[in-house]
Amino acid sequence: MDKTARITRLVLPGHTNRHGSLFGGTALSYMDEAAGIVSTRVARGPVVTAHIDSVDFKAPIWQSEAVVVKAELVDIGTSSMRIRVDTWGECLEEGTLRHCTTAEFVMVAIDQHGRPRPIPKVSRDDLAQDVD
Numbered sequence: 001m002d003k004t005a006r007i008t009r010l011v012l013p014g015h016t017n018r019h020g021s022l023f024g025g026t027a028l029s030y031m032d033e034a035a036g037i038v039s040t041r042v043a044r045g046p047v048v049t050a051h052i053d054s055v056d057f058k059a060p061i062w063q064s065e066a067v068v069v070k071a072e073l074v075d076i077g078t079s080s081m082r083i084r085v086d087t088w089g090e091c092l093e094e095g096t097l098r099h100c101t102t103a104e105f106v107m108v109a110i111d112q113h114g115r116p117r118p119i120p121k122v123s124r125d126d127l128a129q130d131v132d
Ligand SMILES: CC(C)(COP(=O)(O)OP(=O)(O)OC[C@H]1O[C@@H](n2cnc3c(N)ncnc32)[C@H](O)[C@@H]1OP(=O)(O)O)[C@@H](O)C(=O)NCCC(=O)NCCS
Pocket: 047, 048, 049, 050, 051, 076, 077, 078, 079, 080, 081, 106, 108, 110, 114, 115, 116
C-alpha cells in the first residue's frame, strides 16, 4: 500500500494574496487534500481532519511557480492516523524546489454516523510488513 500522496498545482492569480504569493488558506486546503488521500487509503473509508499540528510557513510560494505537496503516513493509532505534509515551491523554468511549509495532520476514520471507527486489520498488517 502506498502511504504517500503527491499533488502539484500551478499558483495562479486567483490563489494569491496581495503580495503575489500563495494564500495560506489555499495552501492548507491542498495539504488537507493530500492528507485525506493517504488516510482514506489507509482507513479504506471516510476520514475527517481532527487536528493540524505545528503548521510552519517557512517561505512564500510565488505566483507562476508550482506548489508541490507531499503527504506521508507517519503513525497509526486505533482510529487516528498522523500524516506529515510538506510543500515546496517549484520554479518550473529552472527546475528548482524550495521547501516552504511543514505540518502534521491527525485524520480520524469515521463510520456512517460520523463516529470514530477502527483502522481495518488489512491496513495494519500491510504496514507491519513494511516495517519487517
Ligand atoms: C474527529 C472526531 C470524529 C473525533 O471524535 P471523538 O468522539 O472526539 O473521538 P475520540 O475522542 O474517541 O478520539 C478518536 C481518535 O481521534 C483522536 N483525536 C480526536 N481528536 C483529536 C485531536 N484534536 N488531536 C489529536 N487526536 C485527536 C484520538 O486520539 C483518538 O485516536 P485513536 O483512536 O487512534 O486512539 C470528531 O471530533 C469530529 O467529528 N470532529 C469534526 C471533524 C471535522 O469536521 N473536520 C473538518 C472537516 S473534514
